[in-house]
Ligand SMILES: Cc1ncc(C[n+]2csc(CCOP(=O)(O)OP(=O)(O)O)c2C)c(N)n1
């Protein structure tokens with residue numbers, strides 16, 4: 001294949017057949033080849049059966065999305081075959097499991113199940129090893145190299161996996177061997193999902209304890225941190241429900257711990273009362289909101305940006321909120337760190353907005369922890385302490401127990417010491433203090449990157465969050481010249497960065513165009529909107545044609 | 552040690568909360584003499600008449616939201632296990648709005664102390680029935696009388712795995728102070744249920760003065776403790792159950808302390824380098 005060409009590998013099969021794992025292995029292979037790669041997993045909310053597929057697209061240099069048209073498809077069963085065989089590119093190859101897919105079909109049949117049965121007991125999981133073997137053969141990886149890969153990636157029953165891979169390798173027709181040869185790239189990268197990036201970003205900035213109750217697509221933050229409590233020295237706690245999650249996090253912040261919580265829309269809705277509590281008590285906590293297709297239980301394993309207004313308006317009452325929506329896996333790392341820094345600097349809650357596509361897709365990224373923010377805070381020196389001292393910038397210094405001073409955080413309106421009040425002038429004074437803090441925060445936001453602008457020029461496309469990745473890839477796929485304006489922070493909204501824009505093409509994954517509404521309200525930008533709200537992320541080629549229709 | 556504050560006290564004259572506050576003041580002084588200094592003794596409170604104790608005591612802590620103050624102190628404790636934490640909750644607050652937190656804190660043996668101001672009524676919202684109100688209780692939301700039977704919180708909490716359960720009476724300050732001291736000194740989940748008359752909406756002074764009786768001996772099995780908790784007359788006060796069990800934060804991360812041992816930036820960068828190929 002030509003060096004700048006995108007190569008896409010798609011594996012489809014039942015849940016439990018190692019489909020997702022095959023995608024992960026492919027990502028690692030491409031990453032080790034120095035290439036850029038992106039993986040999107042599509043799976044229903046079930047544990048066994050159903051239909052799963054993973055798509056991994058790779059380019060020698062840059063790639064920010066998967067593509068739905070594939071060069072190499074490995075399809076484990078009838079249903080995958082029916083759903084995906086038409087996605088093959090003209091020069092592409094379809095390999096199917098001939099034990100499950102009927103005769104006389106297009107493509108290359110390999111009896112993957114018959115072979116797998118020779119290596120019991122984990123015959124189902126063996127299927128994924130077979131798919132990786134097909135990929136290796138097609139891109140020109142030798143049997144010896146493949147053996148090393150399998151040793152590294154499939155250590156359980158490793159010898160059986162290797163024997164199975166050899167058997168499958170032998171069955172691959174010679175015309176497939178090396179047909180889709182891939183060049184090496186020049187990048188050194190790590191493969192991370194958005195959720196891993198969020199966890200590591202917060203960790204780099206000082207995270208001590210992560211609290212969460214499982215809810216797709218946020219769950220893998222909890223799993224990741226719980227799996228790294230020893231090597232990272234971090235605590236991960238799964239309490240009885242999201243209300244406990246949020247309140248424990250606030251209590252832990254009172255004791256001086258850097259805390260983060262995470263869920264999807266339903267869980268954040270349960271945490272809302274505590275979001276407001278964090279605003280009132282001035283408790284620094286990061287809330288991760290990873291959206292799925294909604295409303296309500298919605299479609300748990302599919303993506304949507306339908307929670308934007310919900311995210312912007314978490315919690316009742318008036319207090320400063322910080323809402324960030326990173327636009328890539330790499331940015332998620334740095335913004336998660338920065339958000340933890342901001343909530344501590346300004347002692348107020350912040351929301352990190354992700355969605356299924358960003359949370360669970362993997363990308364080859366370059367992470368430099370030296371560049372991550374560090375969560376520092378204004379701390380009390382000596383002498384008499386008042387938790388809510390009124391200061392010029394609205395920020396009251398923090399002091400943590402144990403201390404001989406009395407430290408009182410209060411959900412009721414309070415005086416400077418933290419004692420409950422209903423006195424008119426004190427109520428107003430505390431509102432003024434929190435408003436002052438918002439002004440200080442807004443002034444500070446002007447000194448950091450709040451908006452990304454790619455390819456300055458014309459026409460102007462505005463997008464945010466995970467859709468940024470789709471838009472940037474669509475521009476490459478369709479060879480379209482356009483500026484992309486992507487606000488990373490949505491509250492306080494960086495109006496100062498929007499001075500020069502009157503109109504834009506807005507692209508977002510919601511049915512009602514919430515982002516376009518926000519841009520109109522905050523930045524007076526009139527827009528045409530391209531939306532998608534079927535739970536699937538944009539395909540770059542499909543999006544490119546839709547952009548071309550408009551501009 | 553002066554524990555009062557300048558906050559104006561707005562409890563009704565004669566309210567059982569005064570007795571609870573006096574007993575807690577005594578307990579804090581005793582605890583301080585026994586090595587649990589005020590610098591590391593924290594409190595939180597729920598929302599209700601009971602919660603006002605937060606404003607009236609010069610003790611560090613967190614005035615939480617309705618039903619959630621147990622989760623608040625669990626967070627404090629797990630963040631810095633050197634702290635001793637007590638939370639003051641209402642019967643509406645902890646047995647209604649926030650029941651899950653009581654049960655789960657007991658189940659995981661969180662090392663916290665819960666003091667329940669059980670006046671069997673929502674005081675602050677003007678007298679509605681609560682989970683512990685007797686059937687037939689007339690309040691604003693049940694003008695014809697509540698049609699629900701009351702919950703027996705001590706029996707439920709014992710069943711859930713609590714490692715220290717006691718009952719006392721706001722009218723017996725020395726006894727209550729003693730129960731609070733024992734509860735705080737107990738390593739693990741401790742709950743002190745306080746029979747608290749609400750003179751305005753549920754005046755139970757006469758009833759309690761007649762029926763309250765000191766429990767001479769702590770039952771030595773869970774079954775006996777639960778049977779004792781089921782007895783309605785007399786209303787025993789004293790320690791119903793106490794047992795040693797590993798505490799939550801130690802089971803979770805051993806002898807560490809997340810706040811004290813929090814890694815510095817350089818060390819985190821090192822660990823990131825070990826994790827990722829950077
Ligand atoms: C989420 C929420 N719901 C309702 C209220 C209103 N509220 C305040 S106090 C209270 C009841 C208090 O009853 P209890 O906990 O028994 O405390 P008491 O006043 O009797 O001490 C209620 C319902 C609230 N503050 N928050």
Ligand code: SF4
Nearest residue numbers: 563566600674749750
């Ligand atoms: S209403 Fe009842 S509980 Fe509340 S202060 Fe008055 S007497 Fe006490």
Ligand SMILES: [Mg+2]
Nearest residue numbers: 641642643672
């Ligand atoms: Mg009550």
